[in-house]
Amino acid sequence: MKHIKNNILLLAIVLLSSMTAMAQTTTVTDASSKPNSTKMKTYLIERDIPNAGKLTPEQLKAISQKSCSVLQNMGPKIQWLQSYVTGDKIFCVYKAENEDLIREHAKEGGFPANVITEINTTISPATAKE
Known part of the structure; x- marks a missing residue:
């Protein structure tokens, strides 16, 4: 049971970290990622x-x-x-x-x-x- 709780906690931390990273990512492409893009x-x-x-x-x-x-x-x-x-x-x-x-x-x-x-x-x- 303790093993399952730890896995659920780990999964929650990974999901929260992923959501935080996505929220901080700008929707504007960086000029270095595409040759024709311009940074806003x-x-x-x-x-x-x-x-x-x-x-x-x-x-x-x-x-x-x-x-x-x-x-x-x-x-x-x-x-x-x-x-x-x-x-x-x-x-x-x-x-x-x-x-x-x-x-x-x-x-x-x-x-x-x-x-x-x-x-x-x-x-x-x-x-x-x-």
Whole structure:
């Protein structure tokens, strides 16, 4: 019985480790793995939109739908991760192969992209514990 319990525990640890590894693996292919692939970078886009914080849920939904529609037409070289709505700005986090794709998305969607900043690394409270 003890042998079976140990095997089940070992199996659970292996499965949990595999799931953790899969969760940490990015869906973007590394440039070294395929000759025609390009590594995607992470960008912070600052959009000046007066009274953005007062947009209704319906207006935000419409903006999101427009963005998703443009992204779908552009293909997998650009991805929207999330956005933060503040008083007069929306800050968006995107993954893209290059800054030109961010500008193309903004133009096609009719969104401003006042400042585009490449994110070099991310830190969080977990960084203090590593």
